[in-house]
Amino acid sequence: MTDSIYYIAKGLDITMRLYLITVLFSIPLGLLLALGELSKVSPVKKFVTFYTWIFRGTPLLLQLFFMYYGLPVMGITLPPLTAASITFIINYSAYLCEIFRGSIQGIDRGQYEAAKVLGMGYRQTMMRIILPQALRTALPPLSNEAIALIKDTSLVSVIGTAEILRNSRELVTRDFSITPFFICGIFYLILSTLILLVFKNLEKRMAISCQ
Template sequence: MANLMDITGFILKGSIITLELFIIVAVCSVPLGILVALGKNSKIKPLKAVLSLYTWAFRGTPLLLQLFFTYFGLPVVGIRLTPLTAASIAFTVNYAAYLAETFRAGIESVDRGQFEAAKALGMNYRQTMIRIILPQAARNVIPPVCNEAINLIKDTALVAAIGIGDLLRAAKEVVTRDFTITPFIIAAVVYLLITSLLVLMFRKLEKKYSFY
């Protein structure tokens, strides 16, 4: 029992890094994704072209490749980052690209009559987006954003490739040391608990925005 508690404690220490990376990426990628979505919906063609290229590139290449490029590639041009910083940047720009398409679809799902009604009331573009369009779009994008959040928790396991001691790496170290599969089972339980909490949180958000 004591050994099991020690293993669990060691794995939970690794989960701190997993949650830290998740929070950093969530806080940074959501606003960036919204800005990119708004830019892609604008009438400025050069801006739309640049943002379309960005989402095409980061959605079309593996996250692991982007992680390697950020951590191992940038030092070639003199930019050296800590493992956590490199992972945070790579994950943020990757997930922002996916979220941008989700938010763009959510905005476009709002009936065009809403824009016209807001214009008739004398609202400018900024007021229309903040007061009318984004609140309605928010409810439509909650389910796909929830899926992206769950994927993010699972994708954090990729950081082991650049030496970060996350949840999965901690479990793997114990498996290698003690030659037992118990750490993998514990890691799976921890992942399931985290993702279950995320699902509950997004369900509450969905109910909150249900009046739209």
């Protein structure tokens, strides 16, 4: 049992690296895309709309297959973790774009008018007034996406990446026991719970700061 836990836990390195890379890059990219979708520049708006349509409308697994197995056909070969990271960043930024867009649009128009009266430009208004409020209202859906992400990291097992699910499956095949799957499930539950607690703490802090 101890050996199985240790072997499965070795896959946490890949799982957490993929998770953190995706979070680090998809959040700012998603926010940038949201601002682009709200832009008055038609080509930018159309590009972002097309981008979100493609990557929200096709399965993440298909995108992962294309990135890892499809690109080599065109002469581009990526290491498994690199292919997975790019795929996850692109996919999740499309979802985060819609979350941020909805949060920004949910801010009362009076906030913009008040900022204009104070002599603030568009950039100052967004950075000092709109985005802080939008990020606060976006926290609950961001929490859902953060939990979904930790579970979606299991998809990289299909391209031979040794994360916790793949390691569990190897043990099941070797030992003819389903116990490793239960251990793997516990790992995911622990990670999901920790992420949920982090977001609840963030929501409480932001609620206090607004009082």
